[in-house]
Amino acid sequence: MSEKNASPAAGGPGRPTDEAKTEAILDAGRALMFAGRFANASMDQIADAAGVSKVTLYKRFGDKTGLTEAMIRGQAASMTAMIHAANRDAPTLRDQLRNFGVTLSAFLLSERFYHVDAMLTALRRDQPGATRRFFEAGPGTMRSELMAILGAAADREELAIDDIKLAAEDLLSLWRGFKEVELRFSARETLGSEELEAHVDHAIDVFFRAYRAQG
Amino acid sequence: MSEKNASPAAGGPGRPTDEAKTEAILDAGRALMFAGRFANASMDQIADAAGVSKVTLYKRFGDKTGLTEAMIRGQAASMTAMIHAANRDAPTLRDQLRNFGVTLSAFLLSERFYHVDAMLTALRRDQPGATRRFFEAGPGTMRSELMAILGAAADREELAIDDIKLAAEDLLSLWRGFKEVELRFSARETLGSEELEAHVDHAIDVFFRAYRAQG
DNA sequence: CAATTAGTGAACGTCAACGTTTAGTATTGT
């Protein structure tokens, strides 16, 4: 009555589960997601695209909501990694922020992000509150890492910041920017890399003017 | 072959169309939308909630996508009105911006907005590019109105602004803020009115420090 | 009254997707 759950701990008799198939499913899901077709795709199509039987798909993920969650979870993990990678050392504070901002903005202003966001919206529609678990992995981590950078700068008295958290949120908002809105409405094309850098630099300019030491 | 289209120009014989029913449908749709249930609601349920036959519903809006579009269109119109109302005179620039920001942020940081956004996302999924038509009614108008305010302030040399458009986008981004992200992830409760005012004021503070005259 | 159009309620046909079952094959331990 409880035997059918989770992994059979392996080692026992019987054919072992092929983990590669789990990956294949997630890969196929990601491909559909980034093509903006995941929400409309049937389980049959997903199984097909993954080269896997539908039964296997259901065995692994339970139902479509389960698969959706797993995919967002994977995306969240890769975002955390991305953010950590973005937060790398650089000669000056400005360079450090530039690194951070370019990586972040490149993601926020990409089609990729839009589709992840759309999936989150769909998930919330089916399971209100399910999205909360992904806050930490995404925006929460972003904010923490940026707070660390800004806190250090404040300690060095490079910046005059009262409330580090608020300041980090300000800079994040500027990086997200109005361009994200334009993209959401299909009111502009994706940014080229020069535009992106200009965008990030402008945000840093504004931020520095607002928070420079000795106001 | 072309007689069945549009309105029969009225005046002819026959029972006249009851415009109140059109409104009833839109009202019911709005109610469902703000309850976050529109996307899941069947046409039968909507017709039911509106106290109208399903046939009437189809006669007026064609299909569910048509109804969705009509509802967003209505929402866009009321947003335009709201923004105009928010842009009212006040003794000082700061007061004027506060009026604007509070009205805008109250909307952006409400459940209402989240659901409108979710509908836009759903619409874009079914008809890519359809959202573009709503950019002007929403964010576009916002930006224009704010640009007018900031432009005037720059002319009076109250602010030192190079690029009015960029500056307006900066302030809008700050008003939207990280709190919108937290709400999107259900990572915080809706703001109370004091919190809201504090949020708006903080954004204005940051903006003024970045764009004050005589830097 | 006759003609014409709007509206209703209920039933209908259709379809797409979900998730399950079945019968059989593949791969492993004992």
Next chain:
DNA sequence: ACAATACTAAACGTTGACGTTCACTAATTG
């Protein structure tokens, strides 16, 4: 060999919603 488990392909039952049709009633013009 044998038991146990993974996997597949195909078929199946079910549900839910879409959009339409039908027979009938309501309101309006001439």
